[in-house]
Amino acid sequence: MSDEFFSARDIAMHFGGIRAVESVSFDVQRGEVFSIIGPNGAGKTTIFNMISRIYTPTAGTLNFDGQDITRIAPHRIARLGIARTFQNIELFTNATLLQNLLIGRHSHSTAPLLSQLAFLPSVRRAEVDHRKRAEEVIEFLDLQRYRDQLIANLPYGVRKVVELGRALCSQPKLLLLDEPSSGLNTEETEGMAFWIEDIKKDLSVTIIMVEHDMKLVAAVSDRVMALNQGRILAMGSSAEVQGHPDVVRAYIGGEPEAPRVESVAAA
Amino acid sequence: MSQLKTSYEQDLSLAGTRSNVVWYGLLLASLLLVPLAFSEFYVGEMSFVLIYSIAGVGLMLLTGYTGLVSLGHAAFLGIGAYANAILLSRGVPFVLSLPLAGLISAAAGVAIGIPTLRMSGLYLAIATLAFGSIVVLVGEKWHGLTGGFDGLPVPTPSILGIAVEEPTGIYYLALAVLVFVLFVAMNILRTPLGRALVAIRDSEISAQSMGINLAFYKTVSFAISAGLTGLAGALFGHYVRHLAPDSFGILLSIQLVTIVFIGGLGSLHGAIFGAVFVALLPQAIALVRDDLPFGIGQLPGLEPSLFGLILVLVIMFEPTGIHGRWLKLKRYFLAFPLHQRTSFRRQKSYAKSERLR
Numbered sequence: 001m002s003d004e005f006f007s008a009r010d011i012a013m014h015f016g017g018i019r020a021v022e023s024v025s026f027d028v029q030r031g032e033v034f035s036i037i038g039p040n041g042a043g044k045t046t047i048f049n050m051i052s053r054i055y056t057p058t059a060g061t062l063n064f065d066g067q068d069i070t071r072i073a074p075h076r077i078a079r080l081g082i083a084r085t086f087q088n089i090e091l092f093t094n095a096t097l098l099q100n101l102l103i104g105r106h107s108h109s110t111a112p113l114l115s116q117l118a119f120l121p122s123v124r125r126a127e128v129d130h131r132k133r134a135e136e137v138i139e140f141l142d143l144q145r146y147r148d149q150l151i152a153n154l155p156y157g158v159r160k161v162v163e164l165g166r167a168l169c170s171q172p173k174l175l176l177l178d179e180p181s182s183g184l185n186t187e188e189t190e191g192m193a194f195w196i197e198d199i200k201k202d203l204s205v206t207i208i209m210v211e212h213d214m215k216l217v218a219a220v221s222d223r224v225m226a227l228n229q230g231r232i233l234a235m236g237s238s239a240e241v242q243g244h245p246d247v248v249r250a251y252i253g254g255e256p257e258a259p260r261v262e263s264v265a266a267a
Numbered sequence: 268m269s270q271l272k273t274s275y276e277q278d279l280s281l282a283g284t285r286s287n288v289v290w291y292g293l294l295l296a297s298l299l300l301v302p303l304a305f306s307e308f309y310v311g312e313m314s315f316v317l318i319y320s321i322a323g324v325g326l327m328l329l330t331g332y333t334g335l336v337s338l339g340h341a342a343f344l345g346i347g348a349y350a351n352a353i354l355l356s357r358g359v360p361f362v363l364s365l366p367l368a369g370l371i372s373a374a375a376g377v378a379i380g381i382p383t384l385r386m387s388g389l390y391l392a393i394a395t396l397a398f399g400s401i402v403v404l405v406g407e408k409w410h411g412l413t414g415g416f417d418g419l420p421v422p423t424p425s426i427l428g429i430a431v432e433e434p435t436g437i438y439y440l441a442l443a444v445l446v447f448v449l450f451v452a453m454n455i456l457r458t459p460l461g462r463a464l465v466a467i468r469d470s471e472i473s474a475q476s477m478g479i480n481l482a483f484y485k486t487v488s489f490a491i492s493a494g495l496t497g498l499a500g501a502l503f504g505h506y507v508r509h510l511a512p513d514s515f516g517i518l519l520s521i522q523l524v525t526i527v528f529i530g531g532l533g534s535l536h537g538a539i540f541g542a543v544f545v546a547l548l549p550q551a552i553a554l555v556r557d558d559l560p561f562g563i564g565q566l567p568g569l570e571p572s573l574f575g576l577i578l579v580l581v582i583m584f585e586p587t588g589i590h591g592r593w594l595k596l597k598r599y600f601l602a603f604p605l606h607q608r609t610s611f612r613r614q615k616s617y618a619k620s621e622r623l624r
């Protein structure tokens with residue numbers, strides 16, 4: 001048993017014949033930004049899904065904050081202090097921004113059901129407290145003017161930020177960001193880089209980030225891990241990994257997508 | 268226009284702004300006066316609207332807020348009606364038999380909620396449909412308990428020794444229960460429980476990642492929805508005064524679903540609007556029946572077909588229901604003459620290109 005903040009030991013994920021992830025091990029130190037890069041289908045999102053317990057690893061163990069989380073129930077992960085965002089944005093689209101952030105507070109609500117049905121004073125106090133926390137996040141991410149809007153009516157770039165905010169509302173110790181810059185334009189991507197820095201420095205949250213934009217990766221990462229076809233290619237500083245011959249080969253060797261050196265404005 | 272809010276507490280208050288308090292107060296006051304101003308026939312009709320509203324709020328929590336469709340909700344209405352009537356006829360006082368009817372219905376809700384946990388959409392619709400038919404069948408066959416096809420007379424309830432008579436007594440009773448049910452529903456919606464339901468409706472996968480136990484909250488939603496519908500059922504029993512199993516079949520279930528869809532999914536106002544519409548439509552049809560051309564009024568399946576037609580039209584052209592239409596009108600008049608055409612168009616939303624596999 002290691003006393004690392006987070007560690008994955010020989011984890012594997014097989015879907016029938018597909019070996020999406022195969023004997024991957026890595027540690028993440030408290031307070032660092034650890035990035036995972038790799039071409040499409042490398043298994044990056046699958047690793048996140050194992051950590052948030054949507055998938056149960058075929059083999060290996062996951063440890064977080066001194067606890068084995070390999071087989072814990074998925075809804076318990078948030079309470080332990082792990083929050084995430086999704087590659088394709090999974091917000092509650094028919095609720096307002098504020099409601100979305102308040103749902104992010106769910107792991108901190110302890111009121112028994114009956115006291116909620118009766119809206120006892122203790123529930124009211126807790127609600128005011130949740131609201132204060134949500135407002136702090138709104139201010140932190142500069143979302144004031146969208147507070148009462150339905151997510152369905154917000155532009156894509158804003159939604160990306162809201163999803164980050166919802167994750168922050170749970171006051172996580174570990175934050176998993178799945179392609180935070182995808183779909184953002186250059187300017188928005190720069191904004192995202194600042195926020196990631198702030199989250200790390202001001203809120204001292206540890207971050208694991210999956211990202212294709214190499215400029216963003218280089219700007220915020222302490223360490224980078226490159227993955228291809230479910231296996232680790234290289235691990236080290238951003239420059240080391242980007243220059244690693246195997247990584248270069250994986251990206252240009254007929255793989256669908258090369259690492260983007262510039263941010264690409266997408267839809 | 269709405270006033271500016273100055274504290275978080277204000278957002279937690281039930282009615283919201285002061286003008287709302289005044290409006291809802293006036294509405295409640297006029298509802299209290301209905302029996303003084305109208306004939307027994309209309310008081311009866313209004314009781315029916317109130318009872319449907321209670322059931323509508325119950326189903327709205329499940330379908331409108333949790334996103335789980337039930338085509339068997341009439342069964343919970345029936346379970347509530349029979350439980351209340353049977354308890355009453357065995358000497359249980361009404362102040363106990365009514366809440367017990369709700370609890371027994373809620374237990375039935377748990378019984379259907381747990382086995383259907385992993386179902387959604389069409390599969391859930393079919394499972395609940397089957398459940399509804401089974402309950403009717405049990406009601407027909409279990410003669411000893413329900414009286415089967417012979418039906419079951421519903422004793423007149425009494426509270427503190429005072430008989431609650433049809434129609435005025437039942438009217439006030441239904442009004443009180445509706446106020447209670449709305450209070451509970453509004454509390455649900457402003458607490459973590461209600462937000463968990465909305466989260467499950469909109470994205471199960473991220474609800475789970477926010478720490479929401481899907482199995483638990485879906486079951487709770489079924490239980491509360493069934494329980495509230497059971498309360499409506501108990502009152503329904505007193506309204507009709509004689510129960511027969513087949514009155515709680517698929518047709519009633521479809522009426523209940525129509526309430527939430529026509530009213531507008533995800534809105535308590537919608538549940539009430541929908542209930543008014545669905546409860547009064549048969550009366551409206553009866554009024555114009557003889558004046559319709561080509562003998563349309565005499566066609567046998569007119570009423571159910573009309574329900575179906577309206578349901579389809581609403582889903583196609585006004586998916587936000589009566590409530591959504593009302594909000595648009597309100598916005599139009601508030602902004603008049605500055606309205607923009609675009610606010611009347613349906614908002615384009617970004618389709619998710621690819622869900623998590």
Ligand SMILES: Nc1ncnc2c1ncn2[C@@H]1O[C@H](COP(=O)(O)OP(=O)(O)OP(=O)(O)O)[C@@H](O)[C@H]1O
Nearest residue numbers: 015018020039040041042043044045046047087624
């Ligand atoms: N539930 C699943 N069932 C079957 N195969 C899956 C499942 N989830 C992922 N895979 C497969 O596992 C492999 C890795 O997928 P994953 O989503 O982790 O890639 P990724 O590195 O996140 O790629 P991208 O950059 O495109 O997001 C792919 O071949 C994918 O098709």
Ligand SMILES: [Mg+2]
Nearest residue numbers: 044045046087
């Ligand atoms: Mg991915």
